[in-house]
Amino acid sequence: MNAKTITLKKKAKTKWIVILSIIFIAALIFTVRMAFYKPFLVEGSSMAPTLKDSERILVDKAAKYTGGFDRGDILVIHDKQSGRSFVKRLIGLPGDSVKMKNDQLYINDKKVEEPYLKEQKQKVKKLGVALTGDFEVEVPSGKYFVMGDNRLNSMDSRNGMGMPSEEDIIGTESLVFYPFGEMRQAK
Template sequence: MNAKTITLKKKSKTKFIVLSIACILAFIFMIRMAFYIPYLVEGSSMAPTLKDSERILVDKAAKYTGGFQRGDIIVIHDEKSGRSFIKRLIGLPGDSIIMKDDQLYINGKKVDEPYLKEHKQEMQALGENLTNDFKAEVPSGKYFVMGDNRLNSVDSRNGMGMPSDEDIIGTESLVFYPFGEMRQAK
């Protein structure tokens, strides 16, 4: 073998490796985008957990890999308005929900909402409740959702209705922008 043949084989091998790596990275990117989509937070209905203009990654796979859990932050597409909303999943199909004196009860059991602690303390200092009293029954195939900013949120209590599985795009998995505030919101 001469030097020219060895050089051509090395170039071919290098091209093959580079092309293989590029294909693998493109495949990983496509798979990732099939399960995760970026989403822009608009408005203050989820404050202080999520802030206006933050960008989050939404995990679409949660819809297919075990469903949704109470307390998840979910993105919902409203077919009527053509808009999407971010809300907290409070009630699952079949749940009985009662809010009494700023305390949430689901199926008769007291439920802690640690993500509301700061807002509740602010309102208690003013002698007010963060969340008005209400009762709701969640029908089969539906979910009850509320924004964390209970005083400024259109949700299942007041006009949004209760989304179904088909309406839910996925769950929030990561706040990725602004970069200095990257975190997993809970």
């Protein structure tokens, strides 16, 4: 063998090592991501128009362990009684005072904007009704107050679902990945 042949073999061997390394790293990243992310099917219209029935989302399970949740996050919650999981928006944190008056949300007596409801509020205002009925509640320690974005058609902390604890929360919505043509981060 001449020097040129040896050099070509070394280049080919190096190329395969790089390709296999890239494949290994990609597989490792995929495995780690799947350990922290879980696909979830949205069932029903309680989060419309933010999330639609039959959309598929990725749930960030790590959020539970890396800094908690923020008001406004979209959560996936497992209900032990029914064995089902639901998607709802986090409104009140443990210890919060949550009040809805004249379709305006107040947390700890401070006015809170809900930009994700703007479109729906405009529609129901034309009908002369409120999107969200008046209520006032104190969120107990260790519990969270959640509501669906489709306030007129959502079972949530106001009406039967109760307030989930941190152990009931699977994670936060990370990405709508299906249908592919509507891929987005919902907020």
